[in-house]
Amino acid sequence: MTAQATQAAAAAAVTAPLLRVENVVKHFAVGAGLLGHATVHAVDGVDLAVNTGETLGLVGESGCGKSTLGRVIVQLQPATSGHVYFNEVDLTKLRGEKLRRVRQQMQMIFQDPYASLNPRMAVGDIIAEPLRNFRIARGRAAETRVQEVMRVCGLNPNFINRYPHEFSGGQRQRIGIARALVLNPSFIVADEPVSALDVSIQAQIVNLMEELQDTFHLTFLFIAHDLSVVHHMSDRIAVMYLGKIVEFGSTAAVRDQPLHPYTKVLQSSVPIPDPDLEAARRPILLSGEIPSPVNPPSGCRFHTRCPIAQQICSEVEPPLEKKQDGHLAACHFPGKL
Amino acid sequence: MTAVDGISFDVDRGETVGIVGESGSGKTMTALSLLRLIPDPGKITSGRILFGDRDVIHMSDEEIREFRGADVAMIFQDPMTSLNPVLKVGFQVEEAMAAHRRFTSKQSRERVVPMMQRVRIPAAAQRVKDYPHQFSGGMRQRVMIAMGLSNEPSLLIADEPTTALDVTVQASIIELLRDLNRELGAAVILITHNLSVVASLCQRVIVMYAGRIVEEGPTRAIFKNPQHPYTWSLLRSIPRADERGHQKLLSIAGLPPDLSNPPPGCKFHPRCKFRIDKCFTEEPTLDDVGGGQQARCWVLMSNVPAADKGER
Numbered sequence: 001m002t003a004q005a006t007q008a009a010a011a012a013a014v015t016a017p018l019l020r021v022e023n024v025v026k027h028f029a030v031g032a033g034l035l036g037h038a039t040v041h042a043v044d045g046v047d048l049a050v051n052t053g054e055t056l057g058l059v060g061e062s063g064c065g066k067s068t069l070g071r072v073i074v075q076l077q078p079a080t081s082g083h084v085y086f087n088e089v090d091l092t093k094l095r096g097e098k099l100r101r102v103r104q105q106m107q108m109i110f111q112d113p114y115a116s117l118n119p120r121m122a123v124g125d126i127i128a129e130p131l132r133n134f135r136i137a138r139g140r141a142a143e144t145r146v147q148e149v150m151r152v153c154g155l156n157p158n159f160i161n162r163y164p165h166e167f168s169g170g171q172r173q174r175i176g177i178a179r180a181l182v183l184n185p186s187f188i189v190a191d192e193p194v195s196a197l198d199v200s201i202q203a204q205i206v207n208l209m210e211e212l213q214d215t216f217h218l219t220f221l222f223i224a225h226d227l228s229v230v231h232h233m234s235d236r237i238a239v240m241y242l243g244k245i246v247e248f249g250s251t252a253a254v255r256d257q258p259l260h261p262y263t264k265v266l267q268s269s270v271p272i273p274d275p276d277l278e279a280a281r282r283p284i285l286l287s288g289e290i291p292s293p294v295n296p297p298s299g300c301r302f303h304t305r306c307p308i309a310q311q312i313c314s315e316v317e318p319p320l321e322k323k324q325d326g327h328l329a330a331c332h333f334p335g336k337l
Numbered sequence: 338m339t340a341v342d343g344i345s346f347d348v349d350r351g352e353t354v355g356i357v358g359e360s361g362s363g364k365t366m367t368a369l370s371l372l373r374l375i376p377d378p379g380k381i382t383s384g385r386i387l388f389g390d391r392d393v394i395h396m397s398d399e400e401i402r403e404f405r406g407a408d409v410a411m412i413f414q415d416p417m418t419s420l421n422p423v424l425k426v427g428f429q430v431e432e433a434m435a436a437h438r439r440f441t442s443k444q445s446r447e448r449v450v451p452m453m454q455r456v457r458i459p460a461a462a463q464r465v466k467d468y469p470h471q472f473s474g475g476m477r478q479r480v481m482i483a484m485g486l487s488n489e490p491s492l493l494i495a496d497e498p499t500t501a502l503d504v505t506v507q508a509s510i511i512e513l514l515r516d517l518n519r520e521l522g523a524a525v526i527l528i529t530h531n532l533s534v535v536a537s538l539c540q541r542v543i544v545m546y547a548g549r550i551v552e553e554g555p556t557r558a559i560f561k562n563p564q565h566p567y568t569w570s571l572l573r574s575i576p577r578a579d580e581r582g583h584q585k586l587l588s589i590a591g592l593p594p595d596l597s598n599p600p601p602g603c604k605f606h607p608r609c610k611f612r613i614d615k616c617f618t619e620e621p622t623l624d625d626v627g628g629g630q631q632a633r634c635w636v637l638m639s640n641v642p643a644a645d646k647g648e649r
Contacts, residue, residue, distance in 0.1 A: 203574035232576035269508035271533035
């Protein structure tokens with residue numbers, strides 16, 4: 001590569017997002033009967049871009065499709081339609097060895113540090129498995145690398161022969177992080193990485209992830225239901241409701257000036273560890289239940305529960321569009337609640 | 338193993354008290370002891386539990402059956418496993434009253450719909466005929482609360498009642514508990530790991546660590562002026578939704594102790610940044626620190642210089 005080409009590539013890397021999700025749809029078929037099967041619209045047309053080195057927080061309540069979106073992004077599940085570009089390469093078009101090569105760059109950290117580690121494998125083998133899968137290192141070299149990653153993740157490298165049950169929840173999550181890190185990835189999807197942990201352990205893992213991001217220039221997609229930890233971790237935030245992104249913007253903009261009524265409701269619901277502020281906080285309580293993703297509402301999906309819904313909301317689906325500088329919302333009446 | 342060691346506290350009539358702690362801190366065991374529901378082979382080896390002037394520990398089997406459910410009701414984290422899946426919801430609420438015979442069977446039947454309305458279940462008159470699987474998680478928890486309150490208990494113990502619920506649903510359950518506490522005057526003991534929920538609902542807080550009360554007092558004092566290093570650190574280790582700018586979370590090193598082999602001295606000393614020599618060998622007592630607040634610490638945060646706390 002010429003010097004010029006290298007420079008151009010470097011410039012492109014700065015401007016182009018590391019990951020770009022384009023109109024991704026993921027449907028699941030459920031049940032089978034005389035009338036055919038029903039379809040769960042888990043993710044229903046999502047556009048998203050994650051920039052190099054940032055943490056994008058993806059927040060939403062259970063069943064909104066945030067985990068499914070994370071799994072589709074790393075191609076653990078195929079998208080029903082749409083595209084996932086990683087470094088401008090469309091992953092949905094890749095198969096076999098080519099996909100494996102890209103996957104080396106993108107890793108995942110899971111919620112449950114108990115279920116996501118094989119209880120019959122020693123910790124060293126768990127962490128080394130990606131190295132073997134990708135035929136990067138074996139034997140002594142693998143062990144050295146594993147011990148290095150363990151140290152970085154705050155695990156005692158002498159525990160390489162121990163089994164997961166000998167570790168606490170927080171340490172197991174460190175093992176999961178070490179496994180994700182061992183291949184030196186550039187992008188990590190972390191799906192609720194701290195929600196199964198005790199309060200005093202959550203901060204350890206949050207701080208570890210922040211340190212690792214600085215040290216290894218990682219890009220995170222941080223998926224969580226807890227708005228407090230998402231605010232803390234993220235540079236930008238995407239709010240998801242029933243398979244759609246309803247709001248997207250910088251953490252400060254979304255926090256201080258939420259445009260979508262659902263974001264506002266979510267924020268008003270989160271308790272703050274301060275009794276004075278709590279005495280003044282008035283949560284906006286939603287009526288009704290979250291609609292079924294099998295049969296999502298017409299128009300805006302939030303209109304059945306939205307405190308400010310009008311006629312148009314049930315008829316016309318609002319697109320996710322720019323309302324302010326870099327701040328997007330899918331709402332006919334942004335900022336009105 | 339000593340899961341809970343030397344816990345003493347009072348709950349006044351109509352008061353809301355939060356018991357906070359992490360897994361294994363003994364908060365649930367404390368609550369279960371109040372109802373003498375400690376699972377085998379555990380037992381209460383010493384102490385007294387007084388409800389009014391009645392001693393719960395020495396109640397006969399018949400008395401304790403009447404006490405549980407009628408005087409004190411308990412709701413749990415997972416409302417699905419606490420409801421019978423093959424019985425209609427209305428029947429289960431009625432059954433809770435029938436079990437204690439405080440109301441005639443006619444009264445019990447007539448109270449079902451009003452109870453379900455009281456916990457704000459929409460279309461309660463129709464929904465009594467539904468089964469638990471037809472209810473969402475939040476609505477199931479409301480049913481549990483309706484069952485718990487149906488006998489007009491004077492104390493409601495809620496063990497992690499919102500932990501399994503989404504945040505918007507959690508908000509509505511907290512509001513409900515607050516309203517019911519005001520309307521019915523039943524005292525509430527809220528057991529949770531979530532400090533924010535305690536700040537929202539409780540007048541008084543009990544902080545537990547390693548089977549002990551380490552700090553106790555009025556909610557405002559505990560949050561604004563925590564004296565035990567554990568409480569102090571915990572409050573700085575949780576991210577806040579209203580955080581402005583990025584503040585690094587305080588990370589409490591290490592793990593809670595193994596209670597079958599607890600450390601000598603203060604149980605928190607292996608993780609404590611402010612420990613002194615005495616903490617290694619002598620367990621502190623829970624002492625008054627003023628303002629109705631008590632703490633189990635040899636140091637106390639008010640004696641720690643601001644510079645050592647990392648504060649400007």
